[in-house]
Amino acid sequence: MHETDIHDLSDDADYAAASKQGSSSMTRTDSSKQRSSNDPKDAEIVYLKDNVTIHPTQYAAERISGRLKLVKQGSSLFMTWIPYKGQSSNTRLSARDKNLYTIRALPFSDIQSIRRHTPTIGWQYVIVVSSGLAFPPLYFYSGGVREFLATIKQHVLIVRSSEDANLFLVNNFQDPLQRTLSSLELPGSLANRTPSSLGSPSDGNLENNHILEDGQLRSVQQNNKQRQKSHDPARDISIQVLEKFSLVTRFARETTSQLFRESLVDGHGPTEKRRTNWASKDHQSQEMVSNDVEIVPKRVHVPSDPLEFDKLSLVWGQPRQHPLGLQEWSSFLDSEGRIVDPDALKKRIFYGGVEHNLRKEVWTFLLGYYSYDSTYAEREYVVSVKRSEYETIKTQWQSISPEQAKRFTKFRERKGLIDKDVVRTDRSLSFYEGDDNANVRHMHDILLTYSFYNFDLGYCQGMSDLLSPILFILKDESEAFWCFVSLLERLGPNFNRDQSGMHSQLFALSKLVELLDSPLHNYFKQNDCLNYFFCFRWILIQFKREFENEKTLRLWEVLWTHYPSEHLHLYICIAILKRHRSKIMGEQMDFDTLLKFINELSGQIDLDPVLREAEALCVYAGENGAASIPPGTPPSLPIQDSSMYHQQDDEVL
Amino acid sequence: MATIGHNNLNAKLVLLGDMGAGKSSLVLRFVKGQFLEFQESTIGAAFFSQTLAVNDATVKFEIWDTAGQERYHSLAPMYYRGAAAAIIVYDITSADSFTRAKKWVQELQKQGNPNMVMALAGNKADLEEKRKVTAEEARAYADENGLFFMETSAKTAANVNDVFHEIAKRLPRAQPTQNPAGMVLVDRPAEGARAASCCS
Numbered sequence: 001m002h003e004t005d006i007h008d009l010s011d012d013a014d015y016a017a018a019s020k021q022g023s024s025s026m027t028r029t030d031s032s033k034q035r036s037s038n039d040p041k042d043a044e045i046v047y048l049k050d051n052v053t054i055h056p057t058q059y060a061a062e063r064i065s066g067r068l069k070l071v072k073q074g075s076s077l078f079m080t081w082i083p084y085k086g087q088s089s090n091t092r093l094s095a096r097d098k099n100l101y102t103i104r105a106l107p108f109s110d111i112q113s114i115r116r117h118t119p120t121i122g123w124q125y126v127i128v129v130s131s132g133l134a135f136p137p138l139y140f141y142s143g144g145v146r147e148f149l150a151t152i153k154q155h156v157l158i159v160r161s162s163e164d165a166n167l168f169l170v171n172n173f174q175d176p177l178q179r180t181l182s183s184l185e186l187p188g189s190l191a192n193r194t195p196s197s198l199g200s201p202s203d204g205n206l207e208n209n210h211i212l213e214d215g216q217l218r219s220v221q222q223n224n225k226q227r228q229k230s231h232d233p234a235r236d237i238s239i240q241v242l243e244k245f246s247l248v249t250r251f252a253r254e255t256t257s258q259l260f261r262e263s264l265v266d267g268h269g270p271t272e273k274r275r276t277n278w279a280s281k282d283h284q285s286q287e288m289v290s291n292d293v294e295i296v297p298k299r300v301h302v303p304s305d306p307l308e309f310d311k312l313s314l315v316w317g318q319p320r321q322h323p324l325g326l327q328e329w330s331s332f333l334d335s336e337g338r339i340v341d342p343d344a345l346k347k348r349i350f351y352g353g354v355e356h357n358l359r360k361e362v363w364t365f366l367l368g369y370y371s372y373d374s375t376y377a378e379r380e381y382v383v384s385v386k387r388s389e390y391e392t393i394k395t396q397w398q399s400i401s402p403e404q405a406k407r408f409t410k411f412r413e414r415k416g417l418i419d420k421d422v423v424r425t426d427r428s429l430s431f432y433e434g435d436d437n438a439n440v441r442h443m444h445d446i447l448l449t450y451s452f453y454n455f456d457l458g459y460c461q462g463m464s465d466l467l468s469p470i471l472f473i474l475k476d477e478s479e480a481f482w483c484f485v486s487l488l489e490r491l492g493p494n495f496n497r498d499q500s501g502m503h504s505q506l507f508a509l510s511k512l513v514e515l516l517d518s519p520l521h522n523y524f525k526q527n528d529c530l531n532y533f534f535c536f537r538w539i540l541i542q543f544k545r546e547f548e549n550e551k552t553l554r555l556w557e558v559l560w561t562h563y564p565s566e567h568l569h570l571y572i573c574i575a576i577l578k579r580h581r582s583k584i585m586g587e588q589m590d591f592d593t594l595l596k597f598i599n600e601l602s603g604q605i606d607l608d609p610v611l612r613e614a615e616a617l618c619v620y621a622g623e624n625g626a627a628s629i630p631p632g633t634p635p636s637l638p639i640q641d642s643s644m645y646h647q648q649d650d651e652v653l
Numbered sequence: 654m655a656t657i658g659h660n661n662l663n664a665k666l667v668l669l670g671d672m673g674a675g676k677s678s679l680v681l682r683f684v685k686g687q688f689l690e691f692q693e694s695t696i697g698a699a700f701f702s703q704t705l706a707v708n709d710a711t712v713k714f715e716i717w718d719t720a721g722q723e724r725y726h727s728l729a730p731m732y733y734r735g736a737a738a739a740i741i742v743y744d745i746t747s748a749d750s751f752t753r754a755k756k757w758v759q760e761l762q763k764q765g766n767p768n769m770v771m772a773l774a775g776n777k778a779d780l781e782e783k784r785k786v787t788a789e790e791a792r793a794y795a796d797e798n799g800l801f802f803m804e805t806s807a808k809t810a811a812n813v814n815d816v817f818h819e820i821a822k823r824l825p826r827a828q829p830t831q832n833p834a835g836m837v838l839v840d841r842p843a844e845g846a847r848a849a850s851c852c853s
């Protein structure tokens with residue numbers, strides 16, 4: 001599968017160093033005879049995933065990313081997870097901490113179960129239970145849980161629990177002890193419950209939960225071993241899992257805080273504690289938030305915006321400028337047509353956008369169809385090469401005969417979806433108006449060709465919304481296709497079947513609101529709105545449905561400059577939410593009302609001030625803002641290309 | 654959940670069905686009396702409310718209109734959780750959409766509120782010449798599964814209000830105020846209370 005590379009060696013050095021320090025309780029020393037301290041020569045890596053991360057605390061800076069591997073040696077399969085070296089800037093994360101979490105060659109013969117979580121919101125993750133001990137959740141930032149499980153299935157006996165489709169039993173699933181696992185509350189479901197159900201009597205005492213000494217953990221493990229021998233296996237496993245979690249509540253609590261449909265978490269960052277009385281009130285009442293009896297103050301007091309929003313945007317957000325015109329545009333080009341200073345150009349476009357008749361030319365650069373350092377001649381060449389390449393891909397579906405189509409369900413399905421969508425996309429624009437409109441046909445052809453170009457991703461509702469403005473500006477089928485391809489390089493993960501791309505953006509959004517408007521964050525928390533699902537449409541299609549056409553074009557070219565952040569769209573979400581925060585909180589909107597309210601903002605949003613405020617928020621948030629956004633969050637280019645689209649089929653297992 | 658206050662009932666209703674079957678069009682017809690030839694696809698979900706008078710009571714429907722594409726299936730439980738009623742919509746000119754409707758029925762039977770009132774709506778009844786699913790077949794299926802069935806047209810408005818009226822009539826008048834046990838979905842435990850919008 002993947003070759004061992006240089007990075008791997010550094011991992012292994014880490015690994016060797018860690019082994020010397022003595023094994024932590026997380027290490028299964030009994031497997032040592034089956035491995036050397038380095039990956040043995042005869043071992044084969046059958047699965048490798050980067051950016052698999054644990055969240056020891058709720059602080060983004062303390063997350064530990066690493067590389068997950070499945071290693072096959074002889075007939076045995078091992079799992080390893082090794083943190084990256086020196087990746088964290090945080091001094092609180094000592095080497096010992098990392099060592100503690102490291103999973104070294106865990107043999108599958110020790111593993112009891114793997115629970116898969118593909119939550120609606122948040123990253124997908126797995127919890128591995130071995131000898132009654134649950135490892136901290138492993139978050140797959142770049143997807144790949146399905147592939148992980150599929151690979152395991154190729155090498156060891158693994159079955160899906162009949163009672164729970166997300167629970168996979170490994171090895172001795174015939175063993176009655178193992179079988180009862182499926183009917184038990186495993187850590188996965190526990191982590192989703194309220195902390196009070198995690199069952200530690202000392203739950204309220206945070207200090208206890210922070211102690212993660214090696215010794216303590218080891219004693220837990222021994223404890224577990226003893227308990228395994230006692231009589232009622234079912235009860236027993238649930239007990240040890242509970243105890244495990246009460247002692248490692250640091251994991252559990254903070255895992256819980258990542259699952260933000262969960263309302264009851266101790267997510268008070270140091271900044272929040274300083275803030276308004278609302279926040280401190282919440283701090284006291286947090287134990288009862290999940291009770292339905294949470295007391296709502298009679299007279300609704302809307303906590304003020306901690307940032308004094310208006311002033312902030314005056315200080316930080318620059319006034320919008322007039323759009324870039326032809327003359328100024330020429331000044332960015334050298335005699336052969338190269339763009340001398342792309343950054344200056346992007347900055348200019350960020351503040352003013354582009355005049356309409358220049359868009360066709362400028363967008364090709366912003367979208368990456370042309371490179372900034374290409375010459376006029378090179379671009380002419382690119383156009384002709386790309387045109388024939390487009391035609392080649394298009395022929396792939398055009399040559400499908402009706403007879404062939406009868407036997408090609410996927411093709412018929414996709415074509416059906418596209419047929420249905422193109423006739424209801426922007427038909428009120430004169431460009432797409434009327435029966436038998438040629439541009440609607442172009443849109444159809446581009447989308448169908450794209451679904452062959454990127455067969456794994458296929459067609460998904462929302463794509464026609466992304467294509468429509470591009471075709472409207474480019475007015476050329478092949479060029480529009482390639483620009484659309486470039487756009488989807490970044491936004492394609494929005495359409496992942498497991499919704500991982502959307503999850504990570506909504507997750508980042510919640511973290512940013514927490515940072516930039518903690519009273520609003522607390523309000524969402526108390527009203528079960530932390531999934532931010534009301535922003536789904538905004539993000540999925542880049543506000544396409546929220547603005548009239550001309551404004552959408554302006555917004556998009558501004559976003560595509562990636563100045564001052566490639567995640568400016570998230571700050572735009574916050575800017576819009578902040579403009580309505582007093583209404584949202586004052587009227588005590590619940591999730592339903594909020595979603596309706598947000599949907600109805602369509603056509604009511606004033607773009608220029610929002611852009612200015614978004615810039616201000618972005619500048620103000622600075623590094624803390626950037627740290628709230630996990631690596632690889634769209635539209636960032638994925639860290640690893642191959643991980644961009646995981647298989648879209650559902651039936652691997 | 655349907656909840657009672659005096660003679661007023663609040664009921665959460667969800668529309669499910671294949672993309673392009675006409676879910677949004679049905680809601681738009683019911684709520685605003687309009688029909689758009691080029692009704693745009695639903696992204697995420699939309700929420701509407703509309704009140705109906707039935708006998709001596711009023712029923713306020715809180716309507717969730719969902720996105721139809723299979724790709725967004727994983728988001729559906731967020732909307733049907735705690736719903737008192739569902740309209741499962743298919744397009745009478747598409748056999749596939751009927752197959753999809755049956756899958757929705759199965760899913761609701763397995764995961765949804767056991768007291769949910771379910772309606773099967775064969776939409777686009779105005780397109781008789783393109784019909785692929787007979788009313789008999791659909792009715793038989795509905796009878797077997799305890800749903801009530803109507804063919805509708807959002808375009809001509811035929812039977813649209815009737816579906817909602819029939820649901821309003823069938824809503825149980827007394828409901829437990831909490832989600833019944835066993836309804837809580839894995840991975841989504843904290844949401845039940847919110848969705849039920851009850852206890853008011």
Ligand SMILES: Nc1nc2c(ncn2[C@@H]2O[C@H](COP(=O)(O)OP(=O)(O)OP(=O)(O)O)[C@@H](O)[C@H]2O)c(=O)[nH]1
Nearest residue numbers: 672673674675676677678690695721777806807808
């Ligand atoms: N002839 C006819 N066309 C209809 C009827 N209902 C809807 N349509 C058309 O069918 C298309 C799809 O309708 P929508 O209401 O958007 O379908 P939907 O189920 O909401 O689709 P998604 O939001 O994509 O899941 C639109 O072009 C409608 O104009 C109907 O009763 N008769």
Ligand SMILES: [Mg+2]
Nearest residue numbers: 676677694695
């Ligand atoms: Mg719709």
